[in-house]
Amino acid sequence: MTKKVLLIRVYHKNALTVFPPLGIGSLVEYVKERSTEFDFDLFDYCLDNNLDEFIKTKYSGIKPILIGISTLLRHFYLAIEIAKRLKQILPGVPIVMGGAGPSSLMDMVLENDSVDYVIYKDGEIGFLKLLEYVSRGGSPSDVPSLIFRSKDEIRINEPQVVHEEEIQIPDFDFLRLPEYFKRFSHVMLGPRKTYYAITTRGCPYSCIYCHHLFGRKVRFIPIEKILSSFEKFQRKYNFEWIDFSDDIFNIDEERAMKIISGIRRINRDIKFSYPNGFRVDIMSEKFMDFIGCNNTRFLSVAIETASQRLQNLLKKNINLEKAENNIRYLSRYNIPIITTFLFGLPTETLNELIKSIRFAFGLPITYASFLRVVPHIGSELFEILSDEQKRIIMTSLKSDLHYHNIDVNLSNIPDSILNVLQRFTGPVYYLRPRQIYRILRDTPARGLLQGGKLISQIALGRARE
Ligand code: B12
Ligand code: SF4
Known part of the structure; x- marks a missing residue:
């Protein structure tokens, strides 16, 4: 039995x-x-x-x-x-x-x-x-x-990680995938008939706010396994979109291109979105041209800060010059790009925060998120908190701990200024004519309507992400 x-x-x-x-x-x-x-x-x-x-x-x-x-x-x-x-x-x-x-x-x-x-x-x-x-x-x-x-x-007990060959792809019938077609998996994209793929485990970088859940060695799920699972469910559901939510899908560009080509051989018209992120400063021109010509309809890149000092402190170490150049290069393809910026980073000064805001406002991208950094327990960032700050974070675990409502300020910027900047940077960013034009140009109408509604709700503090 x-x-x-x-x-x-x-x-x-x-x-x-x-x-x-x-x-x-x-x-x-x-x-x-x-x-x-x-x-x-x-x-x-x-x-x-x-x-x-x-x-x-x-x-x-x-x-x-x-x-x-x-x-x-x-x-x-x-x-x-x-x-x-x-x-x-x-x-x-x-x-x-x-x-x-x-x-x-x-x-x-x-x-x-x-x-x-x-x-x-x-x-x-x-x-x-x-x-x-x-x-x-x-x-x-x-x-x-x-x-x-x-x-x-x-x-x-000692942890044991699963070998890359043995990582299994979910049975999407068991997960009742069609019920997710009616819902939002990303605020900007609206409900979509989407297949969800994660093709790797692990990330080689060392960002101090991250959990490094799957370790720093990247494990690659065999490409044949990814494609055969996609093909099986594609026949059944006829997907319009595929989302790749790897920590860094472009960590191995050649492999990423093989996966994209394989998916397009199965469904030529499928739209690709990468909502969890690409590492933008390591992209080659060949790769950017490839994704530009292969139905990329949404791309997320995490910048976090335009201060090189803070990049180093966060151990994110993005090369800001390369990141900016690559975003400008990609902009020729009119791909809707979203970047994230973190407010209230440890020891951040007002000048550094303003530099980040100006950097965001100057980039040829469609969306930008301005979030408060959350020092999650289990991350290196949590360890640099004072005892009182740790207590606040631990207490908030009993309710809701989120980027929009965090009471810990690690920066050198007074709370009042930080709060005002965090609340109003988004609305000011999106109300600029240039931004409205880009959104209209790059985002499908349905996503735009729903995205607009949600952005305004979030700006007014009424929605929950
Ligand atoms: C897709 C994703 C999302 C999705 C939903 C995720 C979900 N699981 O519900 C969305 C986009 C909604 C999301 C949102 C957020 N996310 Co997110 N997200 C991810 C991402 C990229 C992939 C998740 C995933 O499917 N992984 C693949 C599967 C196989 O891994 P897994 O779910 O962890 O499961 C494995 C183990 O954990 C374990 N396991 C899982 N469940 C169970 C249950 C049992 C019983 C057992 C025994 C084992 C077990 O076994 C699985 C196989 O090994 C991860 C990063 C990552 N690489 O995982 C971040 C991650 C999970 N997200 C994270 C964060 C911080 C967030 C947000 C707070 C960010 C934000 N902007 O607000 C929000 C919070 C969600 C909310 N709405 O309140 C953190 C988690 C922090 C934490 N310790 O909880 C992660 C790890 C990113 C990171 N690098 O730090 N996220
Ligand atoms: S790049 Fe992303 S997944 Fe990798 S260490 Fe940094 S936050 Fe974590």
């Missing part, structure tokens, strides 16, 4: 931007490749409403052997509430948490009695071994990447 496993993807209700839970999808496929013993149910807070009802329907007279909860740090407080509720309605069923949030908090997660286990960083190998352990017995010490209670102490 198959053993039931309940998986829960935590997210806010009313979130504007939603994304299929690719992490859960990869875990399930990894286990299914190796065992027919387990049967998975998914409750996805982006799509589903009533957990109690769901459990009543799926688990009358039967219990799952394990509940797995996936959460980002931002939704951790919700994940804990959900775990507490599950302990009431499914008493005795062990609960494991995984994902970027628990991987940052590590053993702190187990300060909550309602969670029994954490699996940190890559989840695949640890998750399969944990399923085997809860269903057949053995020792938790043999489960890689596991954090667990043992008598009076909390034990952290």
Whole structure:
């Protein structure tokens, strides 16, 4: 008899931007490749409403052997509430948490009695071994990447990363992909019939505000696997867009070009978007010409600051001159480009912030985001906070911690000035005739209408991202 496993993807209700839970999808496929013993149910807070009802329907007279909860740090407080509720309605069923949030908090997660286990960083190998352990017995010490209670102490097992050949692509039917077609995965793009791809794990850079979730060695999923999965679902759903959300999709340009060509051989007209980012200062002209001629319809590049001093301090180390030259080069293709800038960086001066704003205003791009830097626990940036600042961040984990409402200012700029600049830079940026013209020129009408509505909501502070 198959053993039931309940998986829960935590997210806010009313979130504007939603994304299929690719992490859960990869875990399930990894286990299914190796065992027919387990049967998975998914409750996805982006799509589903009533957990109690769901459990009543799926688990009358039967219990799952394990509940797995996936959460980002931002939704951790919700994940804990959900775990507490599950302990009431499914008493005795062990609960494991995984994902970027628990991987940052590590053993702190187990300060909550309602969670029994954490699996940190890559989840695949640890998750399969944990399923085997809860269903057949053995020792938790043999489960890689596991954090667990043992008598009076909390034990952290060594992590084990999955080999690049063994990373599985999600079954998008299990993730109910068509229900995501009606939603926004990015504020600027609107609802789209999109296939979601992540083709690598890991990033070689060392930005101090990052979690380095998958380590610094880049693992490349075999191209044939990426293309065959795309082809299979393309036949079924006839996608209009493909999003690549790799940390840095252009880390290996030759490979990136092979993937793009392969996708276009399967669907010539598909539109490409890269919402999670390209590293713009490493692009060659050949690569920029290639993406310029291959249906690129959205490209995100993170600049963060126009101060070279702060680039070095952040260990982002973007070569600003090359970045600017490459953005200007790309602009000949009228690709909608979005760049991000972070406000309130450690030791940032008013002059440096104004330099960043002027830099953003001068770039030939379509969109710019001006966000407050959030020192997330688990990042190097968090370690430079004062005890009081750490306390504020830890307290805000009990509610909502976001780029738009952070109370920690690490810069040398007074709070009042920083807040005013953060609130008004976006609206001033978008209300310039030049910017309105670019948006009209570069963005498809549907995205523009919806994007405009959302930008104004965000500017007025009413929307949640
Ligand atoms: C796509 C994406 C998004 C999507 C949605 C992500 C989601 N999962 O729901 C969108 C665009 C909405 C988004 C938004 C944000 N994101 Co984001 N995002 C990503 C990105 C690029 C890919 C996520 C992904 O699918 N990865 C691939 C899968 C395979 O990995 P995974 O989900 O982590 O799953 C693996 C393990 O974590 C684990 N696992 C996951 N779940 C579970 C559950 C169990 C039970 C177990 C055992 C294991 C397990 O196993 C999986 C396989 O190994 C990551 C960067 C990255 N490389 O992962 C950032 C990342 C997750 N985002 C991050 C951040 C900071 C944000 C924002 C706060 C940024 C913002 N601008 O506001 C928002 C918050 C979301 C919100 N609306 O409130 C951080 C996470 C920080 C943290 N510790 O929580 C990341 C890691 C980026 C980084 N480099 O720091 N994001
Ligand atoms: S480039 Fe992105 S993924 Fe890589 S270290 Fe910096 S923030 Fe993290």
